[in-house]
Amino acid sequence: MGIKIDQKKCTMCGNCVAACPFGVLDVADDKIIVKDGCVVCGACKDACAYEAIILEEVQPAAKVDANARGVWVFVEQRKGAIKNVAYELIARGRELADTLKTELCAVCLGHNVNEVESLITHGADKVYLVDSPDLADNQEDYLTHGLLNLIKERKPEIVLAGATALGRSFFPRVAAILNTGLTADCTGLDIDTKKRLLLQTRPTFGGNIMATILCPNKRPQMSTVRPRVFKKSDPNPSRKGDIIKVDFKKAGVTARTKLLNFMEDITEKVKIEDADIIISGGRGLGKADNFKLLQELADCLGAALGSSRAAVDEGWIPYSHQVGQTGKTVCPKLYIACGISGAIQHLAGMQTSDCIVAINDNPDAPIFQVAHYGIVGDLFQVVPEMIKKLKG
Amino acid sequence: MNIVVCIKQVPGTTEVKIDPETNTLIRQGIENIINPFDTYAIEEAVRLKEKHGGKVTVLTMGPPQADAALKEAVSVGADEVILLSDRAFAGADTWATANTLAKAIQKIGAFDLIITGRQTIDGDTGQVGPEMSEMLNIPFIAYVSQIEEIKEGYLRVSRMIEEGHEVLETTLPAIITVAKEINIPRLPSLRGMMKSKSAAVTTWSIKELGVNDKEVGLAGSSTQVVKIFFPQRVSQAEVLTGEPAEQVEKLIGKLKEAKLI
Ligand SMILES: Cc1cc2nc3c(=O)[nH]c(=O)nc-3n(C[C@H](O)[C@H](O)[C@H](O)COP(=O)(O)OP(=O)(O)OC[C@H]3O[C@@H](n4cnc5c(N)ncnc54)[C@H](O)[C@@H]3O)c2cc1C
Numbered sequence: 093m094g095i096k097i098d099q100k101k102c103t104m105c106g107n108c109v110a111a112c113p114f115g116v117l118d119v120a121d122d123k124i125i126v127k128d129g130c131v132v133c134g135a136c137k138d139a140c141a142y143e144a145i146i147l148e149e150v151q152p153a154a155k156v157d158a159n160a161r162g163v164w165v166f167v168e169q170r171k172g173a174i175k176n177v178a179y180e181l182i183a184r185g186r187e188l189a190d191t192l193k194t195e196l197c198a199v200c201l202g203h204n205v206n207e208v209e210s211l212i213t214h215g216a217d218k219v220y221l222v223d224s225p226d227l228a229d230n231q232e233d234y235l236t237h238g239l240l241n242l243i244k245e246r247k248p249e250i251v252l253a254g255a256t257a258l259g260r261s262f263f264p265r266v267a268a269i270l271n272t273g274l275t276a277d278c279t280g281l282d283i284d285t286k287k288r289l290l291l292q293t294r295p296t297f298g299g300n301i302m303a304t305i306l307c308p309n310k311r312p313q314m315s316t317v318r319p320r321v322f323k324k325s326d327p328n329p330s331r332k333g334d335i336i337k338v339d340f341k342k343a344g345v346t347a348r349t350k351l352l353n354f355m356e357d358i359t360e361k362v363k364i365e366d367a368d369i370i371i372s373g374g375r376g377l378g379k380a381d382n383f384k385l386l387q388e389l390a391d392c393l394g395a396a397l398g399s400s401r402a403a404v405d406e407g408w409i410p411y412s413h414q415v416g417q418t419g420k421t422v423c424p425k426l427y428i429a430c431g432i433s434g435a436i437q438h439l440a441g442m443q444t445s446d447c448i449v450a451i452n453d454n455p456d457a458p459i460f461q462v463a464h465y466g467i468v469g470d471l472f473q474v475v476p477e478m479i480k481k482l483k484g
Numbered sequence: 485m486n487i488v489v490c491i492k493q494v495p496g497t498t499e500v501k502i503d504p505e506t507n508t509l510i511r512q513g514i515e516n517i518i519n520p521f522d523t524y525a526i527e528e529a530v531r532l533k534e535k536h537g538g539k540v541t542v543l544t545m546g547p548p549q550a551d552a553a554l555k556e557a558v559s560v561g562a563d564e565v566i567l568l569s570d571r572a573f574a575g576a577d578t579w580a581t582a583n584t585l586a587k588a589i590q591k592i593g594a595f596d597l598i599i600t601g602r603q604t605i606d607g608d609t610g611q612v613g614p615e616m617s618e619m620l621n622i623p624f625i626a627y628v629s630q631i632e633e634i635k636e637g638y639l640r641v642s643r644m645i646e647e648g649h650e651v652l653e654t655t656l657p658a659i660i661t662v663a664k665e666i667n668i669p670r671l672p673s674l675r676g677m678m679k680s681k682s683a684a685v686t687t688w689s690i691k692e693l694g695v696n697d698k699e700v701g702l703a704g705s706s707t708q709v710v711k712i713f714f715p716q717r718v719s720q721a722e723v724l725t726g727e728p729a730e731q732v733e734k735l736i737g738k739l740k741e742a743k744l745i
Binding site for chain 2: 135277299307355
């Protein structure tokens with residue numbers, strides 16, 4: 093399994109060696125060898141002018157269920173409030189369903205969830221609503237089997253969930269039981285209309301490499317999607333759809349974990365996931381106390397406080413403020429980065445913000461590459477000046 | 485307390501650079517390391533063993549040179565190390581990886597706890613742990629930042645979600661994934677390093693695992709990577725010059741104009 097090189101056609105030009113993004117091709121004893129780590133991405137095949145590279149196709153073990161139809165969105169809610177990521181996925185899911193000429197269904201498992209109709213006005217054709225007191229606190233065994241049962245009964249072709257803490261924890265379990273593929277943390281979703289397949293694009297290697305992934309031989313095709321990548325659409329109050337109530341079948345499912353306590357993070361005045369403006373601080377702040385300066389600026393603008401991983405690692409601010417690959421993904425209207433160098437892992441969490449302002453004393457800091465406005469200067473002069481102007 | 489820790493060897497990507505001419509990763513000078521999140525998993529297992537007794541078994545699936553990661557695990561306290569290596573395992577997606585690891589864990593036999601990292605820094609999916617929990621049919625808790633209590637058949641942990649911390653309890657055996665907040669991994673001791681040099685790495689191929697070559701590696705994977713590309717970044721930043729007061733004046737003007745503030 094993998095790639096094969098037709099030695100008769102190979103001219104040893106070396107184009108494939110240079111083209112391999114993973115560096116697993118090499119020249120040895122006058123031939124090209126494939127080292128461990130090949131993911132069969134096909135970059136070498138595209139680079140070969142002599143058709144000497146053959147990708148060994150994996151034989152589909154099972155026949156694809158060609159009748160599977162419909163795009164589904166898992167609606168994440170917390171304490172009855174639907175999360176924004178659900179609306180973002182409904183907006184993109186609507187477009188995918190239209191391209192596929194199929195229906196868009198929202199699947200909502202919870203208890204006394206508010207504004208379920210809004211899923212329809214935002215674009216869903218159907219809502220499968222599973223309401224039970226057992227589903228009130230997102231118990232993950234219940235969610236796994238609740239969603240699983242619906243998928244088995246109704247056979248959708250695509251199922252999407254937000255790449256949130258919850259989504260990344262329970263969605264893989266659904267995929268594992270169904271023995272289907274799951275693409276993690278997608279930032280792009282498109283349709284290959286000829287093959288009727290979902291093209292799932294995601295960052296890997298800390299955002300250094302983008303990969304497009306397919307799940308050709310299994311249904312449903314499943315992805316978790318990073319929050320704030322797609323935009324929520326405006327509601328259309330005249331849109332019609334069906335809310336279908338489905339019983340929660342508890343029999344045969346054991347809740348194997350029990351929630352004993354929840355401690356909310358109280359340093360967050362404004363939630364960064366929902367904020368229109370974020371003021372973010374990094375190592376350049378120098379010490380915990382200096383976050384007070386940023387808080388003052390944030391208060392002037394009604395903004396939330398964010399941070400880079402460096403500042404969290406130093407213990408200057410709690411983890412819930414961390415923006416980036418291992419923190420939160422944000423997409424505010426305005427992101428002001430103060431004393432943040434802009435490591436690729438941080439950029440991965442904020443680069444889709446509508447407007448980015450970077451304040452940093454190092455003109456070569458990578459943060460300036462994604463910024464719309466840059467101020468090269470000392471944040472301890474610039475930020476107080478901003479506060480003065482905004483208050484004045 | 486018998487604990488199994490799953491680790492992955494990954495390129496130490498902090499220095500990853502793209503060659504602008506060939507548009508490929510520059511691999512030279514990048515050594516392979518233990519996935520940073522997995523070092524917290526090993527440390528937590530060793531601490532639990534030191535407190536409660538038992539054994540720590542560390543497991544990895546990878547090419548033959550992944551034995552270096554296992555030897556490093558011995559130097560910080562792992563008792564037994566197992567390498568799952570076979571050409572048939574190559575190209576595995578998370579399902580095939582989880583399936584292979586689960587089969588190996590079943591072969592190892594009785595265990596109380598499995599610990600994995602919350603995600604890797606290369607594939608970066610965080611899916612292997614939760615997928616494995618279903619294959620082994622045991623409870624699963626992600627993003628654990630503290631083990632509050634552990635005893636025969638019982639586990640209580642604190643874990644991190646977007647809104648704060650949750651305290652959860654479950655029964656053992658179970659599987660957890662750990663966040664970096666859980667501990668500070670130790671450095672190898674001199675004795676550990678000596679032990680690591682002579683450590684015996686058990687290697688299992690598909691034969692020893694008794695698995696079919698259709699359910700592992702690329703053949704067992706439902707996902708296919710069809711395209712790889714590099715994100716393009718072209719700086720368009722408008723640099724605001726002048727004294728701080730002047731810079732701020734310009735900035736606030738721009739932001740007001742765009743109705744951002
Ligand atoms: C560019 C690219 C994109 C990919 N995208 C996807 C995708 O979207 N979906 C998908 O299913 N696969 C994907 N893969 C394949 C995936 O990276 C591999 O299956 C990999 O073996 C495990 O996934 P991970 O690195 O994401 O591990 P994670 O799931 O992030 O790892 C979590 C934990 O599981 C344990 N673990 C992981 N791998 C091993 C191992 N080999 N041995 C022992 N323990 C381990 C570790 O404790 C680790 O901390 C992709 C691969 C590439 C190259």
